[in-house]
Structures are given as C-alpha cells and as structure tokens.
Amino acid sequence: MKKTIIAMMAAGLALGAASMPVMAAGKTIAVSWKTFQEERWKTDAAAIKAVVEAAGDKYIDSDAQGSAQKQAADIEGLIAQKPDVIMVVAFDSDAILPSIKAISDAGIKSIAYDVQFEDPNALYITFDNVGVGRIIAQEVSKLKPEGNYAFIKGDKGDPNATFLFQGMMEVLKAGIDGGKIKNVCETFTDGWKPDNAQKNMEQCLTSTSNKVDAVLSENDGMASGVVAALTAQGMAGIPVGGQDGDLAAINRVAMGTQTVSVWKNSVDLGKTAAAAAIALADGTAMDKIAGVAKFNGGKNKVEMNSILLAPTPITIANIGVAIDAGHITKDQACAGVKAGTVEACK
Amino acid sequence: MTNTTSTSQGPALEQEGPIKKFFRATEIDTRILGMVVALILVWCIFDIWSGIIRPNEGLFGGSFLTPRNLWTLLVQTSSIAVMSTGMVLLIVLRQIDLSVGSMLSLVAVATGVLQVYQLGPSLGVGHPAIWVLGVVMCLAIGTIIGAFNGFLTAYAKIPAFIVTLGGLIAYSGVAFLLAKGETVAPMDQNFSVFGGGVERSWLGPFWSWIVAFIACAAIIYAIVNGRRQRQRFGFPLRPVWAEVFLASVGSIVMLGTTLVMNSYAWPPKLIENFAKANSIVIPAGIENKDGKAICMAAENVVRCTEGFILYTGYSLPALIAIGVCLVMTFVATRTSFGRYVYATGGNPEAAELAGINTKWLTVKVFALMGFLVGVSSIISSARLNAATNALGQTNELYVIAATVIGGTSLAGGVGTIYGAMIGALMMQSIISGMSLLNLAAAYQNMVVGGVLVLAVYLDQLYRRNVK
Amino acid sequence: MAKTPAKKTTAAKKISKPVAPETHETPVAVTGSQTFKQTRAQPEGIPLIEMKEISIAFGGIKAVDHASINLFPGEVVGLLGHNGAGKSTLIKVLSGAYKRDAGSIHVEGKEVTINNPRDAKGHGIETIYQTLALADNVDAAANLYLGRELKTKMGTLDDVAMEAECRKVMHRLNPNFRRFKEPVMKLSGGQRQSVAIARAIHFNARILIMDEPTAALGPQETAQVGELIKQLKAEGIGIFLISHDLHDVFDLADRLVVMKNGKVVGTASTKDVDHDEVLGMIIAGKCPPGAIPGPGAMRN
C-alpha cells in the first residue's frame, strides 16, 4: 500500500495527477539506451529507475554504446530476461524495427522513448516539439498582448526554425490580424549564432528607432545576443522569449532580462515514461493510459499511440523547478540577482 | 664614364594631365581611393534604400547614414578588423590561418569559464582582478596557440593550410568541451566594458575630441617630419600644396569621424537612468519634436529637441580597432620585423640568404595573429556578454575575405593593413545594410561572396593596367 | 644632362693594404692523401678562405664531390665549369645557403662553422647569387639593407638614410639608375643585378663571391663591374668569380679553378695556361702541364 502511494505520487508528479489503476508490484521494466556517452541520458535513466523501484518493480537496462548492432543484441538479451515492458531509445529508428517486432512477438510491450520508431504496437513518448514555439509566444504575449514584435529566427537551413516560427504564429495570429501585434523585424540567423543574432537585433533596433516591445528568439543562445543588443540601448527588460533551458538563460530569467526559457526537462520525460511503463505492465490498455493520443506525424505517417509532453516554460515565477530538478544550482541561477527580487533565490 | 643625352632609364616621362600630376604629387594609392569611393557609394545606396522602406533621419532619409548606425557599424566591424590586420601579415608571408574563428571560440570560452565559474564564485562577482586576469588570459592563450600553429608550420614543415585546417576543427572541439556545449554568461561587468555595449565603454565627446586632436597632431607631425627627413638628404620633395592637401584630408577624416561619433546620443532609456542615478532634473517637454534629447512630458520621458542629452563618442572596441590598425601599420612599415615579413613574402629564399631567420619569423607572425585573436575574443565575448563555442565560428572566412577585399594578394608579398580595415568595413557595411533592409542572411552571404570575387577581379585588372 | 661623376671612393672600408699575389715554386700538400708537385700556381701565406674536401649530394646526385679550393687576400679566383658542374653549389656551401655533407671550411687558417647565411656574413663573406636573391616586392634600398637595416634613434627603420646610402652605392655601379622608390620587380635585369652587386660590396666584405655577376649587364655596366673588381682586389678583398666568359676570367682573375661533374679538374695561375687549355679542362677534364690537377682530372 505504501509503495502504491509513492508510485502514485511519483506518477502524479509527472502526469499531473491522472487517475491510475491499482498496481501490483514485482514487474520488470527494461530499457535499451542508445548511448551513455551523452550526459543527459543518465539523467533520464536515474528518473526512470527511481519511479520504477519506488513502485516495487525491477529496473534493468543496457547501453548500446552508439551501435545499432549492439542495440539489437541488447534487446535480445533483455527479452531473454522476460521483462514486462521494454523501453527503447533507438540509435537507428529504422534498423530497430525487427527488434521491436521480436519484442511484440515475445508478448512484451514496447515504448519508443524520445526517439520515434514507427511501429503501431509501441507507445511513443516525447516532448511536443511543435509546442515549444507556441509556449514562447504565449509567455511573451501574456506580458505584451500588443505592440511591436521582433522575431529572431534560427538558421534558414534548419526545419526546426520554421516549425518554431509556425508555433509562434499560431498563437500570435489573432493579435496580428487584429492589428494589436505588429511584426517589425523578422530575420533568420546564420548558424543559430548568438553574435549574428546580436547584429540582427542591433540593425532591427536601428531601423525601427528602438520601437520594439517584445522579442521572440528561437533559442536561448540567440537570446543572449538579443539581450546584449537591448542592453546597449537601455532596453533590457522588455519581454524576450527563448528555449533550451540554457543555464545562462535561466540566470537571465532570474535577472529579469529574459522572460521565458522553454525547457524540456528530461526528468519529466523519464518519470512519465516510467509511470506509463508501470501502467502497461499492470495490464492497462495503451490507449487508456492518461495523456495518450494518436500521433501520425512521423516519416511514414504510421499512426501510433503517443504521449506528447508539454515542455516547461521557465519564468521568473518558477525558476525553483529547474533548481529542484538539479538542472541548475541555485548559485548559478541566482548569480548577480539583486537580493529579494526573485522568490527562488531567497 | 660618359653621359649621353637621354640615358635616363625607365620609360620617358610623358606630359601628364592635372589629374595624373595630382596623384603623382600626393602619392595617393588610387586603388585604396577606389575602395573608399565604392564604400561611400554602398553606404549611400543603403541609406536611400532603407529610407524607401522606413524613413529615418539618415543623410538621404534612411537608417544607414545616421550617427547611430555608423557608430554601431564600427563596433560590429571591430572584431573582424582587428584579426584581419594580423591576417594581412600572415598572407603577405605566404602563410594563412584558417583556425582564427575556432581559436576565438576557444579563447572566449576559456576566459568565460575562468570568469564565470572560477573567479566569480571565488573572488566575488565584480572583483577588479577578474577582468585583468580575463584579459591577460585571452591574450596569453591566443599568443600561445598562434605560436604553436607557427611552430608546426615553420619547424615541422607542415603546410600552414593543413596545420590551421586541423586547428579549425580541433580548437572548436576543445571549446565545445570547455563550455560543455553551453553558453557561459554573463561575463564580468568590468570585462564587458570592452564590448562597447555599456555606458562605461563610451569615451564621451570630450575625450573623443582629445583623441581626434592627438591623431591630427600625429598626422601633421608625420608629414612634417617626413619632409624634414627627405630635406636632410636633399631628396626630391612633394610640392607643398600636396603636403598640405594630405595633412588636411587626414585631419578632416579624423575630425569628421569624431564628429559623427560625438553626435550619437545615448539611448533615451540610458539617459533617463543616468539622470535618475545622478539626480539630474530632466526638463519638462515643451514639444515632442522627436529630437535627440529627452524631456519629461507628464509622467513619461519623451524625446525633444532641447532637453537633457549625453553623447557617446568613440566606443572602446572601435577605439581598440583603430589603435590596432595604427600600431599594425607602424609595425608593418616602420620596423625591421615588418620589413622582413614583406621581404620574405616576396622571396622567401632571398630573405633566408639575406640572413633572416624565416622560420622564427613565421612563428612570430603566427603568434602575433594569435595575440590579435585574443584581442578580438575579448571584444566579441564582452560585446555578447557571453561566451559560447558558436562565437567566432566561420570568422576565419570573414577575416580572410576582408584581407583579400583589402588588396592583399594570396600569392604573398603584397598587402596593406589599412586596406584590410577598409575591406572589413566594406563587408560589415553590406551585412549590416542588408540586415537593415530585413534581407535574410542567405542574401547577405550571396552579396558578400560576390563582392569578394569582384574585388579580386578589379584588383587584377588594376594591377595589369598599372604594369 | 649634367651629372656628378661617380666618386672613386668605395663604400667598403679599406681594411688592409693591398697584397700583391706572389707566385712560388714550393711543394705544398694539397688535399687528401695526394701530394702534388706545386708549380707557380699558389700565393704564399695563410689563405683567407680554405674549403677542404667539400661534398654535398642532392638525392643521388653528387653535386660537389670532394672539392677543395682556397683564396688569398687581394686575389681573384675564377671558378669555371660546364653547366651543372657544381660551381654555384660549392660557393653556396661557403655562403651558408647549403649545408655540406662533408668537408671543412677555414677562414684565415681557423676552422669555422658555417651553417647559415648569418654565419657566413659574420665572417665577412658576401655573395652575389646567380639568381640575385632579391626580394622583388620591396625597393632597392630595402634590398640593399635587408637583414641589417639602418635604424633611427627610436629603433624604427630609417628609410631615408637607407635610400641615401643606396643612392650613393648605386651611383657608383649604375649612374643612370633613378627608380629608387619602386619594387625591384619593376626593374630591368641589369638594374636588378646592380642592386645585388651593391648589396654585396656595401658591407665591408673580406671575401666576395660573385656568381655570374655580369650575366645580365650591358657592355658599359660590365666594364664598370670589371673596374670594381680591380678596385676591391686592390683593397685586399678576396674574390671568387664564377663566369662562363673566359675573356673576363683571364682579364680579372689571378688563378682559376675548373670543375667538372662536381669535382675539381685543376687549379692554375692564369699566366700559366691559355684559353684552349682551359677549354680542354672544362670540356674534357684534361689537365694541362701548367695546372695542378685535382681529383676530377682525366687520368691516362
């Protein structure tokens, strides 16, 4: 009973208190990681392990070390241990498909974690990438519902730059059509480079004689250039949006020079996936798990059950979230912040 | 020996027209003159064009020929301009450094990590030792990496192209690891003065005029002294009118630039902050004429014509770039080091036979390039108030392009420092101007690439005609 | 056009009183194991320069093969040989341009190390290279003083003083020369050669190496260089003169050395051999009776 409560709490944290069926302990959740070379996957692993073990279930995993062959062998090994669910972070989303079929054939449930592979029997869990642009625009327009907006977009060659911009436009369309919001500058930034963003922002300010009320930057690196350009005009403090959860950006949020940094918290992703895996192990039908919707935005338009997690907008009000998650230390986040101005820095 | 009537060697002097006579007497480099004319033309076009899109207070009604944009242009050019002066010497020496961009990333990230993660927490944010150590570290690391490049080129005999291509790839990797792929920010508040983005990095009109007058005095001294030297040996002299002309052109350019810098007013917000901080009463606005000064109108601060105003004057990075240009011109033309660089570029074998240690010379020039990268990394990281491994990436292309547009020949032996400065200014003018017009980076790249090729083509034509 | 006549002062300081080469008939051990019966060919005393058993190879080619030559103060030694005989290579070892594979160099009887041009210049050895070795992109004065510029009190280049000196020395060699402001790339072949000669004689050389110094000169300038050589010789300077012009060599040199395929064919006083004999040495490697045979002499 105690275990159940802890598991419920953990899952609730991630899923926003969705109702869960009664769970039985003693299941096994396996994960096949593509690599542990990158620091971030260790964060995910720790989050998943914590939730699984808190529920009284067993966590096993393997590291493919950046090799598609090794990952196939890993998955065979995991199947042999007869787990209830196998989560896969695919190294190669096509080469993995036979292994996924083997998982299904063995009667084991599979989850595509963060990286999509198009198998209709698997549950796909990731962040809602298209939503990032939307959140940036929402947070900024909350503060500045009308005025002159500047858009510092990423590299022209990167489709993400366009997706992010589309997301922003979805939110701002009404304001623009209604004449409340004016798009005064809109530039792509070569190579997503902060120094290029700074020059673009400077020229934007020059050409508009500083008549800019808000800036939407498509990432935090470029936001640093935007803020530098604004500072030189004494305008730092107008709403500026970015994304990535850069440590320096979170610090700017605390200082009040950046409004929002949209952060994809991998702890969230791990917890959500772990809770979903436990639910699957307990026999919950895939489409009955909280937050599951149909998704067919992949390469081959295969329809899959999926959970698209909303990323966390970090604003001055919730910097504590990033500190508590261990993403940034309090010292880093609050460096140079005037005492008493930010709740989380007290 | 006997002298027959006309044994003067070389082509006979033709009867020359007034224009030709003018150029011969003043010894003005017509190629540089052409570049300056082209630059001014580009400026005018951008001003007119931007005025059509969005009228502003520029000379032709646009945004380009405003004190503000020209001021910004100088700041934006400074980092590339500083590096291009070093690249001139390297290319004159028949070497090249493709790694300057990555080196800049590495140096900037290193100083960022030092300031933000090491010294900041241990000494306390804003401690004066931080900026000193930060600057020293930039210059030292830059010089050491440069010397390393030079050592591999000169002593290990690996072609500079390969050494620095390797450096281009490797140093950015080091920068990535140092920064762990993150943006390191914010830089120390004293250090950021080098970036020109804060009030403290603006000289103000008074000191700007002092700088200008010193520069004018130096120009006049140089001309008078040169004349006296030539008199000492009874050499042919320039006509007095030509000397006066050169002195006045030099002084006018200097004073004009200063005037423009001094007519860029502080941004209104900053004036307001300044007034508040110093308890200066901002006069009430009679009229909102959209001038440069600020006044109080009810609760708000508005622009007006006669109110409270402050002017920026030269910014530190622009001043550093101008200073580096002067020092490097001096090094290139007035020291034996510079002479050796040119002679070695003209004929490496001859230089070696003349007793010049060309290997050590190569190491020194690479080290100098590294030092200048250090200077640029200070400017760039201070300006962005952050250091990332993306800072400086692809800068090598712009530095080499500025150098080549400025008339430096990749065959070696030929090139001037001021040419490269004008080249850098030309390139940044195009980028900034097109950015003012809201034209995407892709178009900017296309035009800059085209200008590079065109400049070299015109240069070839010019040289062929002169020969 | 009125011109000031060239002053008959040399830029080079007078370093010793003229030493007339004298000839003797004493057996002198020359190089290696061989001992030649010395005829009149060699002056007495300590040679200014002695190069012993010099060898140098490029890849497989023995460009210079156990060559030994010497030079006395105030003496002109002509170095002759077909194209590719190794003349330039041999003297480049002396001037520090090439590092020898074997052999030794002695200046006034003392063995010296010459590993680079700076070392050679340190011993007063100046060279006019066959290729002239000029930095084409700088002017005559800059070339003249390359590597040893005149400085002002502040340590900067004193270009005006250098130009003044350059005008003086060039006036002596090529009085019509006036293009002091232009890079030497724009000068004629002869003018460039004048600059190279000027550079070699301007710095108080004790030993002068001239590798085909008149190849590009007109008759008037060639005559002037001839005059110059006589003058320098009278000042006690030792000169190696490489030339293909036998007339010149007979006119100017006291002794001559002939090389063939990297080896010394023979050494002779110009008084002891005639044109045809020298041609025989050059072409066939045949050493006439008036000459001391070297390792390269044809044996029969």
Ligand SMILES: Nc1ncnc2c1ncn2[C@@H]1O[C@H](COP(=O)(O)OP(=O)(O)OP(=O)(O)O)[C@@H](O)[C@H]1O
């Ligand atoms: N740097 C070098 N690398 C390779 N081989 C060389 C080099 N310099 C000279 N040689 C070779 O050494 C030999 C001697 O050349 P050297 O220049 O000394 O001849 P030379 O007697 O001066 O001829 P010339 O009368 O044509 O000037 C030639 O076979 C030449 O090809």
Ligand SMILES: [Mg+2]
């Ligand atoms: Mg030769």
